[in-house]
Amino acid sequence: MTQPIRFLSGIQPSGRLHLGNYFGAIAQHIALQSEGEALYFIANYHALTTVNDATQLRELTRDVAATYLALGLDPQRATLFRQSDIPELHELAWLLATVTGMGLLERAHAYKDKVARGVPAKVGLFYYPVLMAADILAYRSNIVPVGADQAQHVEMTRDMAGYFNHAYGETFVLPEARVSEAASVVPGTDGQKMSKSYGNAIELFADDGALKKAVMGIVTDSAPVDAPKDPTKNVIFQLYALAASPAEAAAMAEAFRAGGYGYGEAKKALLAKLKERFGPARDRYREWLKRPDDLEDVLRAGATRARQVALATIDAARRACGIA
Numbered sequence: 223m224t225q226p227i228r229f230l231s232g233i234q235p236s237g238r239l240h241l242g243n244y245f246g247a248i249a250q251h252i253a254l255q256s257e258g259e260a261l262y263f264i265a266n267y268h269a270l271t272t273v274n275d276a277t278q279l280r281e282l283t284r285d286v287a288a289t290y291l292a293l294g295l296d297p298q299r300a301t302l303f304r305q306s307d308i309p310e311l312h313e314l315a316w317l318l319a320t321v322t323g324m325g326l327l328e329r330a331h332a333y334k335d336k337v338a339r340g341v342p343a344k345v346g347l348f349y350y351p352v353l354m355a356a357d358i359l360a361y362r363s364n365i366v367p368v369g370a371d372q373a374q375h376v377e378m379t380r381d382m383a384g385y386f387n388h389a390y391g392e393t394f395v396l397p398e399a400r401v402s403e404a405a406s407v408v409p410g411t412d413g414q415k416m417s418k419s420y421g422n423a424i425e426l427f428a429d430d431g432a433l434k435k436a437v438m439g440i441v442t443d444s445a446p447v448d449a450p451k452d453p454t455k456n457v458i459f460q461l462y463a464l465a466a467s468p469a470e471a472a473a474m475a476e477a478f479r480a481g482g483y484g485y486g487e488a489k490k491a492l493l494a495k496l497k498e499r500f501g502p503a504r505d506r507y508r509e510w511l512k513r514p515d516d517l518e519d520v521l522r523a524g525a526t527r528a529r530q531v532a533l534a535t536i537d538a539a540r541r542a543c544g545i546a
């Protein structure tokens with residue numbers, strides 16, 4: 223009997239989730255739960271490289287779980303769990319580290335970019351790709367949906383799995399990346415890629431006041447209202463096109479090109495569309511946060527399922543290298 227395709231991805235609880243997270247990852251994750259076996263983990267171990275407040279980390283972890291459930295993740299069809307509920311990952315990461323050269327980790331784009339932005343060069347940040355490789359390999363996942371900026375980590379995972387397989391025999395499934403280009407093109411309010419660390423994000427479930435402030439704060443050029451404008455070069459249209467239907471996006475693009483359509487009017491249209499698109503999910507999200515015990519039940523049940531797979535993989539790795 224053919225085994226179903228297994229998808230695996232994770233998301234860090236390092237801040238409130240935003241439009242970039244949704245269009246770049248979460249929407250794809252929700253869709254994939256009907257295409258195969260989907261496992262999604264909340265990467266709270268990884269978040270420790272940036273979040274150093276225990277209460278905040280617990281709250282953000284619950285926030286991620288509530289967000290996924292509110293947006294349509296079905297815990298009967300997909301497995302949602304906390305990374306920290308699979309403690310054996312660290313043993314697997316160590317086994318991978320023993321066959322992985324420093325040069326591979328030194329080439330990690332994410333590490334170099336963060337250090338260049340002033341993030342302290344801590345061991346955990348440098349070691350991040352090894353733990354990520356353990357995350358991916360532990361569940362024998364076939365497909366890892368990622369944004370273009372994360373594709374390198376999947377390639378590094380394949381390298382580490384290859385090193386181990388070469389040294390000890392075929393042990394790990396080599397995963398393939400499924401790259402979502404959307405993650406690299408969702409712009410923030412300043413035109414850069416939307417990111418929590420850049421302070422340019424529009425939160426998915428912000429209250430009405432905060433949402434309006436973020437949308438109205440989108441940076442635009444000084445073109446007058448009457449002037450024709452290229453919609454593809456302004457953030458308002460780019461975000462509207464993601465949230466709206468093709469016909470609605472085409473109508474806004476035509477209005478920009480015709481002239482007489484100002485950025486203020488376009489921002490109001492974007493604000494209304496975001497409320498329409500995410501308002502019902504925001505209500506569900508708030509209801510989930512009122513039910514922390516139910517959230518915990520979902521995460522624990524997911525961890526039980528995921529750990530069964532991980533333990534079998536780790537046991538195979540132990541036996542392959544002579545630990546067991």
